Structure formats: structure tokens, C-alpha cells
Amino acid sequence: MLLERIYDEDLAHASYIIGCQAEGEALVIDPRRDLGDYLRIAEANGMRIVGVTETHIHADYLSGTRELAAATGATVYVSDEGGPDWTYGSDFDGAVRMKDGHEIRFGKITVRAVHTPGHTPEHMSLLVTDGAQADAPGFMLTGDFVFVGDLGRPDLLDEAAGGVDTRFGGGKQLFASLRDRFLALPDYVQVLPAHGAGSACGKALGAIPTTTVGYERTFAWWAPYLREDDEQGFLDELLDGQPDAHAYFGRMKRQNREGPAVLGAVPDLVEYSADDLRPELEADRMILVDTRHNSLVHEGTVPGSLNIPGAAKTASFGAWAYNPEAETRALVLLADSAEGAERMRDHLVRVGIDTVQGWIGSLEGLDLVPPRLVAPQDLDDLERVMLLDVRNKTEYASGHLPGAQQLSGGRVLWHMDALPQDGTIVTYCQSGVRSSVAASALRRQGYDIAELDGSYLGWTAIAGNEPVVAEA
Numbered sequence: 477m478l479l480e481r482i483y484d485e486d487l488a489h490a491s492y493i494i495g496c497q498a499e500g501e502a503l504v505i506d507p508r509r510d511l512g513d514y515l516r517i518a519e520a521n522g523m524r525i526v527g528v529t530e531t532h533i534h535a536d537y538l539s540g541t542r543e544l545a546a547a548t549g550a551t552v553y554v555s556d557e558g559g560p561d562w563t564y565g566s567d568f569d570g571a572v573r574m575k576d577g578h579e580i581r582f583g584k585i586t587v588r589a590v591h592t593p594g595h596t597p598e599h600m601s602l603l604v605t606d607g608a609q610a611d612a613p614g615f616m617l618t619g620d621f622v623f624v625g626d627l628g629r630p631d632l633l634d635e636a637a638g639g640v641d642t643r644f645g646g647g648k649q650l651f652a653s654l655r656d657r658f659l660a661l662p663d664y665v666q667v668l669p670a671h672g673a674g675s676a677c678g679k680a681l682g683a684i685p686t687t688t689v690g691y692e693r694t695f696a697w698w699a700p701y702l703r704e705d706d707e708q709g710f711l712d713e714l715l716d717g718q719p720d721a722h723a724y725f726g727r728m729k730r731q732n733r734e735g736p737a738v739l740g741a742v743p744d745l746v747e748y749s750a751d752d753l754r755p756e757l758e759a760d761r762m763i764l765v766d767t768r769h770n771s772l773v774h775e776g777t778v779p780g781s782l783n784i785p786g787a788a789k790t791a792s793f794g795a796w797a798y799n800p801e802a803e804t805r806a807l808v809l810l811a812d813s814a815e816g817a818e819r820m821r822d823h824l825v826r827v828g829i830d831t832v833q834g835w836i837g838s839l840e841g842l843d844l845v846p847p848r849l850v851a852p853q854d855l856d857d858l859e860r861v862m863l864l865d866v867r868n869k870t871e872y873a874s875g876h877l878p879g880a881q882q883l884s885g886g887r888v889l890w891h892m893d894a895l896p897q898d899g900t901i902v903t904y905c906q907s908g909v910r911s912s913v914a915a916s917a918l919r920r921q922g923y924d925i926a927e928l929d930g931s932y933l934g935w936t937a938i939a940g941n942e943p944v945v946a947e948a
Contacts, residue, residue: 477585477606478502478521479615481668481685482513486791486823487537488675490685492617492668494604495523496583503527503582504550505602505617506670507540509739510822511547526582529553529574531619531670532599533562535632535725536677537791538828539732542567546738553580557591558598567735574600584608592657594650595620595628595677601657603665615666616689621650622658623669624682625696627714632677635721647711654702663690676719720868722886724795724827731828739825745817746834748808750841757842760805762833763798763920764842767810767820770912774927776844782807783916785909787816790823793910796886797917798829806833813837847915848926850902852935855928861899864888866914867906867932875943877904877935885914892921904928904935 478495493514495502502523504514507530518525525548528541532555545552554564556573564571572578576591584607592601601621603613620628630646666688673683680697693699701710731737748756756762757778764778767786777783782797784790786809798807807824809832811817817835824832850858855877865872866885876882883891885905895901901923905911908931915925928935935941 477608478523479604479668480517482517483672483685484508484537484791484826485674486789487826488672488681489537489826490668490670490672493517493525494585494587495521496585496608497521497523498608499583500524501526501582503529503580503585503587504544506530506534506619507544509538509540509543509736509825511540511544512822514544515547524548525550527551527553527580529580529587529602531555531601531617531621532596533564533729533732534620535729535732536671536675536722537826538728538736540736542735542738546740553578553589555589555591555598555600557600558593558596562596562598562733565734576600588613590616590657592618592621592653594630594646594653596633597646597649599628613661613665615668616658616661617668617670618658619670620677621653621669622667622687622692623671623678624667624684624687625692626678626680626682627654627698629678629714629718631715631718632721632725635725643715644711647714648707650714651702651707651710654698658689659693659702661689663688663693665689667692676721676725678718717870719870720884720887722795722884723890724799724886727799727801727828736828737830739830742821745809745814745821745832747814748834748836750836750838753808753836754842756808762808763803763805764836765794765807765809766839766916770908773912773916774847774849774929776839776846778839778842779845780920781916782920783912785913786811786820787823790820791826793913794824794829795827796889797913799889800829800831802889804831806831808833809835810839811835811837847912847919848924849929850926851929852938852941855902855935858902858926859900860902860926861896862901864895864901864903864914865905865932866903866910871906873946875932875936875945877932878944880904880944885910888914889917889921892918895923898924900924900926902926902928904931906932908934 552571580587602617604615631643764781872882
């Protein structure tokens with residue numbers, strides 16, 4: 477059996493390809509929309525991708541299930557659990573809709589769907605049996621159910637999908653799924669989750685790629701609560717301290733349920749010169765994406781540009797700064813090569829940003845202006861209407877500037893009603909990277925933004941500056 481993990485460091489997302497080498501057939505689980513890795517792995521191993529499935533309706537990235545099926549002719553398998561509110565839409569009418577216990581068979585491999593609600597109502601985990609070696613499952617692909625050292629948060633439906641207090645029911649479902657499904661498995665079963673450290677789908681995900689049922693049964697934070705049948709204690713710890721959910725998660729949920737648009741063959745990106753791009757920018761027909769570190773952006777950038785640092789976190793920050801449901805202008809990326817621009821485009825399509833049209837290799841010849849900054853020692857003298865902390869609420873609670881209000885960078889574009897329309901807003905984060913992203917997005921919306929130079933770390937380094945810490 478072939479089993480490969482394809483990991484996206486940007487979104488901390490893991491997808492998998494499982495193949496039967498005897499029959500040359502493969503199944504892909506939880507794919508992203510840029511398909512190159514899956515197609516290369518299948519070709520390198522002489523396999524056809526005959527099936528594609530996903531563990532649940534994802535919130536943090538746009539699923540590539542339909543994309544991969546369109547490219548390969550693979551059969552699509554999706555959950556048919558969770559009730560009518562969590563039924564996949566009509567774009568999945570040709571898919572096999574799986575109930576608990578459904579089996580996908582290809583070659584000598586059997587993949588059995590196990591309904592494990594909690595993170596979401598429709599969530600499926602997948603038990604894999606390699607028939608060439610064993611007659612019982614040796615692997616469980618747990619999606620966003622069980623992570624290494626953590627669990628999928630049950631509050632995302634409240635935070636990102638418009639639910640009201642669904643976290644409590646979801647938490648109870650999660651407790652039951654652990655008790656009745658996960659802990660019923662032998663200790664040797666290997667656990668392959670869909671996310672790793674850095675994902676907002678949980679609060680303390682481990683960086684190790686895999687774990688086992690036995691390890692989690694013994695050492696996970698939740699294990700004592702299950703041993704003592706303490707559901708309330710479990711819920712209290714599970715729901716405490718979850719990170720802010722990015723606002724784009726709501727868009728991902730809707731589109732993944734309805735059926736993400738299929739890209740098909742993507743056109744080559746246009747290489748722009750300064751002379752080509754200048755009139756497009758002046759007429760506001762295109763948006764430049766300045767992909768440099770904020771320290772370089774602060775030396776001068778194109779007015780109205782978005783600062784989306786590339787390429788490691790292009791998808792993560794792109795989804796903060798650009799809302800494709802509200803913005804239709806094409807994007808032009810600052811990149812060092814066509815290949816570099818294509819890599820960044822691949823990252824952006826993972827979060828449904830499909831409007832990248834071209835790239836430019838240098839800003840030389842374009843009119844540049846430095847974004848407005850305020851030195852930490854000058855902050856108290858600056859006339860302002862708001863001091864905005866764009867870090868997570870947990871960071872804010874552990875220490876923030878006096879008078880600051882918190883709204884995380886991944887939510888600012890979707891909560892502009894919380895911002896004053898007139899006057900200067902000063903933004904900061906921990907080091908300045910997230911603040912620069914959020915500030916560039918707000919400037920495009922017409923806000924008067926000044927960034928705190930050095931951000932929180934710069935301010936706290938000044939003798940006598942004492943942050944405010946939330947009371948326990």
C-alpha cells in the first residue's frame with residue numbers, strides 16, 4: 477500500500493493519497509484545489525486516481541474534491557450524515573453520498589467511513605485496511621476530529637457559519653465520538669489528521685505529523701476526562717481559549733457545501749512592466765499585491781496596494797486582505813519570476829482567490845509612497861480615534877496597550893461596522909507583519925491608518941511602558 481501525506485505549511489493542512497500498488501489505483505482524501513502534487517505522485521507510482529473524498533465540509537480552505545474529479549474522472553465520495561443543514565449541495569449530485577459504515581474498495585484496500593460528529597455534524601473519519609497485509613484497519617484518517625495532542629474545535633459553526641450556541645451540542649458529540657468510536661479502536665491504529673500546528677481548527681495542535689490511538693488515549697489532555705466520564709469538565713476545557721476564527725471561514729463553509737467552482741486549465745500569468753501596469757493602477761482596474769516583508773513595504777509601496785507577504789503565508793494572509801465576494805478587480809503579484817508568481821497563485825486559489833492575472837518583477841518606475849507610521853514614543857501625542865490590536869483575543873488578554881481595542885486581522889474587513897469612519901486608526905500586532913496586512917486592506921477601504929512602528933514588541937521595549945493584562 478502507498479500512503480503519502482501532502483502538507484501545506486501555509487494553511488497547516490494535510491491531505492493524503494492512498495494507493496494499491498498491485499492494481500495501480502489510488503484514492504485522495506481532503507485535496508486542495510491546485511492539483512500538481514496529487515497528479516505527480518500518482519504518475520510517479522504508476523497509479524490512476526479512481527476516487528476522491530473529504531472528511532467534512534472544511535472551513536479553512538477551499539476543497540479540491542470537485543477539481544480533482546473533473547481532472548481525472550475519479551468518483552467523488554462525500555458524507556451524507558449530519559442532517560439536512562449539512563447536506564452537500566446540488567453540485568455534488570453525481571457523488572456517492574456516504575452513511576456511517578460505507579466502504580470504498582479499490583484494489584486490495586478498504587476505506588470505511590465512520591461518522592464522528594463534533595467538529596461538524598457531518599464529519600467522517602476514514603478507517604483504512606490494507607488487505608495485502610491485514611484483515612483489520614491499521615490507519616484512521618481523522619480529518620478535524622482528532623489531531624496530534626488536540627481535538628477539532630466545536631465552535632467554528634458559531635464563529636464562522638452563523639450558528640448560535642452550537643458549540644455545546646458539538647462538544648457533547650465530540651465527547652461521544654471519542655468514547656464510542658475513537659477509544660474503541662486498538663492502540664496500534666495510526667492516526668493521520670488533516671491539520672498540524674498553526675491551524676485555527678484547534679487551539680494546541682502538535683507539530684508531529686501522526687500519532688496513534690494508544691498515545692492519545694494515554695497522553696492527550698482530554699484523556700482523563702474520558703476515563704472519568706466527566707463530560708462537563710471536558711466541555712469546559714475544550715471551549716476555553718480557542719483562537720479567533722478568521723472571517724473567511726464562513727465563505728469557505730458556504731462554498732465547500734455548495735460546490736467550489738472548478739478552475740480547469742489556468743492561463744499563463746501576464747508579465748507586466750511598470751509602463752503597462754501604471755495606467756491600470758491609476759484607473760483602479762487592478763490591485764498590486766506587494767509581497768515583500770513589511771519592513772520593505774514601509775520604505776515605499778504603490779498606493780492602494782495590498783501587503784500579502786509571500787510565499788510562505790500567501791493563502792493565510794491573502795484571505796485576510798482580499799474578499800472575492802466583495803472585490804472583482806484582478807490582482808497583479810510582485811514576484812521574482814513567473815514560477816514564483818505561479819506558486820503564489822496556487823496558494824491563493826486554495827482560499828478561493830481566483831483573480832490573479834499577472835505579475836511584475838520590480839516596483840521600479842511606479843510611484844511609491846511610504847505608509848504612515850507612528851513611533852512608539854510618539855503614540856500618546858498622536859490625535860487618533862482608535863488604537864486597534866489586530867492580534868488574537870488570547871494574545872490581547874495576555875497583554876495589550878492601554879486603551880487598545882481588539883479585532884483580529886482575519887476579521888477586520890468583515891467587521892468594518894466596528895471601526896470609526898473618520899479620524900486616524902492606529903494598528904499594531906506583535907511584530908508588525910499582521911498589522912501591515914490589515915492596515916493595507918483598511919487603507920484600500922478608505923480608512924486613515926497609521927501603523928505603530930515596531931508594534932507591540934517595540935512599544936513594550938520602551939522603559940516605563942506597561943501593558944494591560946486581563947484579569948483571570
